[in-house]
Amino acid sequence: MNLPNNVVIVEDEVITQRYLQDILSNSDVHVSACFDNAPDTLEALKSIDCDMILMDINIKGSMDGIQLARKILETYTFPIVFITAHNDDATLEELLELAPYGFISKPFSSKEVITTLKIAYKRYSIHSEVSEVKISEEPTDIVINKYYTYSLKSFALYYDGQSVKLNNKQNKLVEILSKNINNTVGYEMLIGHLWDDDNIADSTLRTLVYSVRKLLPDLPIVSHSKVGYSLQST
Template sequence: MNTKTKIILVEDNVNLSENVKEILTIQGYEVSDILNKAEEACSKIEKNIPDLILLDIQLSGKKNGIDLAEELRETMNIPIVFLTSSSGKDIVQKVSHIKPDGFITKPFTAESMITSIELALQSFKKSHKTDSKIVGADVPITSEIFIREGGWLKKILTKDIEWIKAEGSYTHLYVKGKQYTLRNTVKEVVQKLPENQFTRIHKSYIVNMKKVDALSASAVKIEETEIPVGRNYYQALLKNINKLSN
């Protein structure tokens, strides 16, 4: 069964938002949310992760679209296509550090918007294409998992996993200095791991407690790598440290 491509639109012009939603819906996309403030957008997007974000650069409020894009890039990897009234070298240089997946210059036609969206989706899919995937995702596994990598089924012992990073619909495993990227959500991956061994320390990070060498209120250190600790996760982390110490 084919599912519709989910798009979140961040735009403070109500008339334009409705027009864009109508066009996208007719073309078979699902506009899962329309947001008009950058300040609240990040948390809402994290709860309802789309396949692509259409983001107006000029938003009313303390934060603009560039600020929001920077924030999104820190926690997830989703195609971002900017809506902008500006064009040319200046605007490209202004957002080059974000590495947007496309631009739609206002005013635009329905055809140009759909073309930009499709090019962004295809380019993103191609650049993040990977053979790595958890095998037997519906079967509980605790001591080891197999991932598909380069035509091989590679066994990864869960005790060797140092930490895990969630990035949208992808999950990165860090094992003995090597990164494995999986086309699975972090929720699917965590279900295969021993619950008493792995602890979430940040909305984007889960660590193997047995690999932790040092910690503070703001970071956990595994060998030479410092992994951020979210403010709301520190107390739970201390409880798990105490359990291991008993």
């Protein structure tokens, strides 16, 4: 199994950073950069080579590793492997929402790191190949149920063949949910796509969803408590 060529390390302990660098260097993996906080990581990802991110959960600053990973995945498709000293149920539940490619528990060995990275990168490569096939075969219309379809050509929702009048935000919400039909889309991802301001409250999103439900009560938008929303085909 192959290893990624360029890895970014996000870890706030200098000793652990160096240990990881040594492990990767001994396996001919290039470490593009090391960071200990979210802002520096986000800025650097705009310009450095990255095939995978090793992400510690506890990093410096107001944003932890899980929150940083959510932010990264709004823009990029990098596979992320989490490093954590916490194996409690609440932490694992948060991590699983992001469908990570792997976990490394502290303390770890060099063999564990390399094995985890190989498996994670193999999974990512297979997933990327499948995604490319799906994209090439993607239909122009997403069928929600026997009444509703969403057109990827006109970017409009149709009810029984007739275009449904929605405002820009309502239409964008339906578009995102349609493109991820039967999958839950998290609050942060929806807010990130719908508004430029990260400080938008969850209540603003709930109000938007309510407005769509009020207008289209039979459109199957499902709420997932503390997680997000999905559009379920029926």
